[in-house]
Amino acid sequence: MPKHILVVGSINLDLVAQATRIPQAGETVHGETFQTFFGGKGANQAVAAARLGGRVAMIDKVGSDEFGARLKQGLRKAGVRVASVEKAPGHSGVALITTDKHAHNSIVVVPGANGALLPEDLDHHRAMIESSAILLAQLEIPLATVEHLAVLAGRYQVPLMLDPAPARAVGRKTMRAVTWLTPNETESTTLLRETEMGDDIESTANRLLSMGCRNVILKLGSRGVYLSGHDSQARFIKGFQVKAHDTTAAGDAFNGAFAVVLTQGKSPAECARFACAAAALSVTRVGAQPSLPTREETEEFLRRAGRR
Ligand code: ATP
Ligand code: RIB
DSSP states (O other): OOOOEEEEOOOEEEEEEEESSOOOTTOOOOEEEEEEEEEOHHHHHHHHHHHTTOOEEEEEEEESSHHHHHHHHHHHHTTEEEEEEEEESSOOEEEEEEEOTTSOEEEEEEOGGGGGOOHHHHHTTHHHHHTOSEEEEOSSSOHHHHHHHHHHHHHHTOOEEEOOOSOOOOOHHHHTTOSEEOOOHHHHHHHTTOSSOOSOHHHHHHHHHTTTOSEEEEEOGGGEEEEEETTEEEEEEEOOOOOOSOOTTHHHHHHHHHHHHHHTTOOHHHHHHHHHHHHHHHHTSSSSGGGOOOHHHHHHHHHHHHHO
């Protein structure tokens, strides 16, 4: 039995309004559609990996509200092991999302039960953490919990993939435990405590590496990613050209996909290309988890792209 991919991260219900444009501060705009989707960066990455054939488990908390049981059931149905998803008093994590016709979005995340996942909770799951093939984390749970996960990852020598999203500064001690750091441009700027990301992507990647992580994968939207670090030659992996409808969870599709093929022994560059394909497919569809592709869809997409 292969080791599992373990996601320690958020589970949200996404409340999504589609409007012709995203309102500015103080402004009201007319919405066109309203839908709810299963989301949360942790849950999205877990479902992305499971749909692509990974053996996946999750640690987090859902609320005692009406959403909690539905969110957990949604993960179970997607093939994610949820024995370590507990119930916390209060509301589940929610994300209020507005999307526009250009596939842009703005998101307010209210952590709810995700905020109740504390460092000591991880200690109850040490055996599970120790026996994982890779750990995936993001920053929608308390930073102290992510920091503790980094300590455990180091202690048990399990690779840690950190998506530093939503953007927050992360200390060097944690960065030194990260095997794969996957920021987008905003998150890179925040990590480097700069005001904006310069045009020199190679230099940004080098400065992130100098904070101590082993590899960095800079996510560059439709342009793809830049991969650099100890386990791969520095290089761009081009994004795939698709018609984007909704980019929510593109980054999560990337991380989940990268983890699955990495644990199956592919090279980092091959993993990044496969992950760009899964992420490109996800932006052609609306919603977070409904947009995440299967293995067959992703392989077929890559075959077609290879023929062009
Ligand atoms: P998210 O929107 O989930 O927050 P992110 O900001 O973390 O995503 P992005 O760089 O926007 O990360 O997207 C992750 C990956 O998804 C990209 O590296 C790329 O491979 C793919 N991707 C994103 N947008 C597009 C697009 N418009 N067309 C094709 N691929 C895309
Ligand atoms: O990365 C996309 C996710 O961010 C959404 O599903 C939403 O829940 C927010 O957490």
